[in-house]
Amino acid sequence: MKKVELQNVSRRYGNTSAIEDISFSIAEGQFCVLVGPSGCGKSTLLRAIAGLEKVSDGRIYINEQRVNDIPAKDRDVAMVFQNYALYPHLTVAENLEFGLKMRKIDPKIREKQVQKIAQSLGISHLLNRKPKQLSGGQQQRVALGRAIIRQPQAFLLDEPLSNLDAQLREETRAELKRLHQELGITTIYVTHDQGEAMTLGEQLVVLSEGKIQQIGTPEAVYHYPANLMVAGFLGSPPMNCVRVQYMDGKLQLGKQSLPVNSELEKHLLNYNENKFCLGIRPEAISAVSPSLEDEFGTLELEVKLIEPLGRETLLRGEIVGTEDDLNFLVPGIWQGKPEQRLTVKIDLDRVFIFDQNNGERIYPRN
Structure with a gap:
C-alpha cells in the first residue's frame, strides 16, 4: 500500500523553481531518505508533504x-526539525505528552505512553527536567519521542542529527534505525549526508537543483548511479570521474591507456561520440609494485595529497600526463611522500562510463 505519493509536484517562488515535477511513492512502513547537496530542494519537498x-x-x-x-495540523504527520523546537517552560514529560493532551487523550493513557516512549529512548531518568538542562543528544531524543508518541500516518525528519557531534550522531542514527524497525512508522528523512542516507534508507530519492536524479535502494543507487551527479555524490570517498577518449580498443588518458572488455567495447562502438567520462570507485583502485606497471589495467600517478585516517590512508594522485586526479585508499599508514610516483591497478570489471555531454551512465547497463 502506498502511504505517501507525490504526482508531478512543483514549488515555485516567482520565476524560480525550488522543486520541479517531482513524482514518487513511499510504501507503508518504508524508511525513505531525501538526499542531495545543500539547496537541492529536499527540505522544501518535506515541508510540502507536511503542509508547511x-x-x-x-x-x-x-x-x-x-x-x-x-x-498541516490535519494531515496527521509528525515533523522533527533541525532545531528540535521543544517547549522550554515544559518538562520532558510534558513535552512528550503535549500532542496527546491537545487531542484530549485520557491522562492515565498519556502517562503510560510517555513512560513507554521514554523507556525505549533511554530518557526515563530525564522526565522531570526542562530542555535547558539537557544535552543536545538528549533534546534530540525528546523531540523524536514527542513525534513518535502521536503514532502519526508519517514521520518527517528534517536533518535531525546535524547539530550533534560525530559520536552522538552515530549513536542516535542507530537508535533511529532500531525505532523504525520496532515501530514500522512510514518515515521520510532529509539529509545532505550521504553516509546517513546509505545507512538509514530503504529507498533513496537523490535530488539536485530541484529535480529527481535517481530513486532506488541504497545498493542500487551506489552500484548503478544514473549519472555523474549521483556517482560523485554517493560514496566516501566519492567516485573518481576522469576524461577519457576511446581509441583503437583502449581508453586513452593522456599518453596512458586502459584496455576494455568485450562488453564495454560493444557499448562504446555503438556510441556516436568517442569522448567519455570514466568513473572509478576508490575501492576499485589498488597500489601495485612498479614491476607490474606494464600490466594491463595499470596507471602511473604522482602523489599530491596524503591523508592518514588511522586504519587506512587516503591518497590523491594526479594521472601522469593529464590534469585529472584519482582518490583511493591504501591499508594502514602509507610511508611515501608527496610527488612520489606510484603505480596503481584499476579493476576494469568495476568501472563506469558516462556521457561527457549530459552525464548519463552508458555502462554498465543494469
Missing part, C-alpha cells in the same frame, strides 16, 4: 487521501 509549503502544481496523497488543501 503550498505546492504550485501537482498532487500529494497521504494514505490515499489528497491533502493539497488540508492544513
Whole structure:
C-alpha cells in the first residue's frame, strides 16, 4: 500500500523553481531518505508533504487521501526539525505528552505512553527536567519521542542529527534505525549526508537543483548511479570521474591507456561520440609494485595529497600526463611522500562510463 505519493509536484517562488515535477511513492512502513547537496530542494519537498509549503502544481496523497488543501495540523504527520523546537517552560514529560493532551487523550493513557516512549529512548531518568538542562543528544531524543508518541500516518525528519557531534550522531542514527524497525512508522528523512542516507534508507530519492536524479535502494543507487551527479555524490570517498577518449580498443588518458572488455567495447562502438567520462570507485583502485606497471589495467600517478585516517590512508594522485586526479585508499599508514610516483591497478570489471555531454551512465547497463 502506498502511504505517501507525490504526482508531478512543483514549488515555485516567482520565476524560480525550488522543486520541479517531482513524482514518487513511499510504501507503508518504508524508511525513505531525501538526499542531495545543500539547496537541492529536499527540505522544501518535506515541508510540502507536511503542509508547511503550498505546492504550485501537482498532487500529494497521504494514505490515499489528497491533502493539497488540508492544513498541516490535519494531515496527521509528525515533523522533527533541525532545531528540535521543544517547549522550554515544559518538562520532558510534558513535552512528550503535549500532542496527546491537545487531542484530549485520557491522562492515565498519556502517562503510560510517555513512560513507554521514554523507556525505549533511554530518557526515563530525564522526565522531570526542562530542555535547558539537557544535552543536545538528549533534546534530540525528546523531540523524536514527542513525534513518535502521536503514532502519526508519517514521520518527517528534517536533518535531525546535524547539530550533534560525530559520536552522538552515530549513536542516535542507530537508535533511529532500531525505532523504525520496532515501530514500522512510514518515515521520510532529509539529509545532505550521504553516509546517513546509505545507512538509514530503504529507498533513496537523490535530488539536485530541484529535480529527481535517481530513486532506488541504497545498493542500487551506489552500484548503478544514473549519472555523474549521483556517482560523485554517493560514496566516501566519492567516485573518481576522469576524461577519457576511446581509441583503437583502449581508453586513452593522456599518453596512458586502459584496455576494455568485450562488453564495454560493444557499448562504446555503438556510441556516436568517442569522448567519455570514466568513473572509478576508490575501492576499485589498488597500489601495485612498479614491476607490474606494464600490466594491463595499470596507471602511473604522482602523489599530491596524503591523508592518514588511522586504519587506512587516503591518497590523491594526479594521472601522469593529464590534469585529472584519482582518490583511493591504501591499508594502514602509507610511508611515501608527496610527488612520489606510484603505480596503481584499476579493476576494469568495476568501472563506469558516462556521457561527457549530459552525464548519463552508458555502462554498465543494469
